[in-house]
Amino acid sequence: MKKLNLLKTAFVAIFTVVAFSCSDDDSSSQNNTIAGIASRNPNLSSLVAALERAELTSTLNGSGSFTVFAPTNAAFTAFLNANGFANLEAVPVPVLKQILLNHVVSGSVQSSQLQTGYIKTLATYGGTTSGNTLSMYVNTASGVRLNGVSSVSTPNIIASNGVVHVVDAVIGLPTVVTFATADPTFNILEAALTREGDNITDFVTVLSGSGPFTVFAPTDGAFGNLLTELGAPSLAAIPESTLDPVLKYHVASGNVLSSALTPNGNTTVTTLQGQTFTITLPGTGGNIANVTDAANRASGIVAVDVQAANGVIHVLNKVILPGS
Structure with a gap:
């Protein structure tokens, strides 16, 4: 009887070791990459496809x-319906690839590590391997919102090769208008581009087009200083006939990156308004570059190369003005 009990104990021990080993093998053989995790989530089947x-x-x-x-x-x-595609197969592969790459960032970044500001995705300007990588605006004021169109609903699904954050909307390829709208640094610029009334130029339609455009975007502080300079109580007090050429003066044709500016010298920029202004490298007083406008006023570029799919934004600390 004692020998039988010993045999039972040995059998149970062997069975437990084998069962644990099999379970461990199953776990280790499971694909825990980002693609593998997505393939096991029925709510991400469209992404997998x-x-x-x-x-x-x-x-x-x-x-x-x-x-x-x-x-x-x-x-x-929602994305397919909004863009007139019957299904995923109707989306041209090059377009679909860039849209998907616009959802991917290099490195493993958990939600607590995301900060308000711009990050770079794997999508590229022009969809080429040599194109500048597109920017994405992250707003963490309330949760995590991306380019003003998509919010993280389930964060921090850890994979063996990174991390997945589930979002509630497809993040389309951004235009320069996307960033003007998403980034609260440009609230007054957005208001200027979209203000109600008999606008001479439909800037939203123009700057949402294929472009490309290089936009020199004044911050809210820059606009506030302009209103003080002009003695205007608000943006609404500036006549449309004055505002329209000023806004055009901040836009140039082409996708002109900071690397294309003349180093240790001057670059003349011809604007959509028709007049020019001058960029001088290097900048002074904390500016990346100095700017002299047609009215001989000095301002500075304080951030560069915010890349959209239809152009690039450089940030100004002062509104520039055309000559009279």
Whole structure:
């Protein structure tokens, strides 16, 4: 009887070890990459199908480190409907690939590490391997909102090669208007571009077009200083006939990056308004570059190369004015 009990104990011990070993093997063989996790989430089946169509599954199955903002099935349905696509197969593969890459950031960034400001996605200007990577505006004032159009609903799904944040909307390729709208630094600029009334130029339509455009974007502080300079109580007090050429004076044709400016010298910029202004490198007084406008007023570029799909934004600390 004692021998039988010993045999039973030995059998139970062996069975437990084997069962644990099998369970451990199952766990270790499970694909815990970003692509693998997405494939097991029924709410991300549209994303999985899109990745396969764009031939990006192997990338997110790889050994690199990525942060993926993963749109839900409902988000993809809304995106397709809004853009007139019958289904995913109707989206041209090059377009779909860039949209998906616009949801991917290099490195593993958890939600608590995200800060308000611009980050770079893997999408590129012009969709080429040599194009400047597109920017994304992250607003963490209330949760995490991306480019003003998509919010993180489920953060920090940890993968073996990065992290997944589920989002409630597809993040389309941004225009320069996208950033003017999403970034509260440009609230007054947005108001100027979209103000109600008999606007001479429909700036939203123009700057949402294919471009490309280089926009020199004044901050709210810059506009506040202009109102003081002009003795105007508000933006509404500036006549449209005055405001329209001023706004055009902040836009140039082309996608002119800071690297294309003349180093240790002057670059003359021809604007959509028709007049020019001068950029001088290097800047002084904390400016990346100094700017002299046609009215011989001095201002500065304080941030550069916010890349949209249809152009690039450089940030000004003072509104520039055309000559009389």
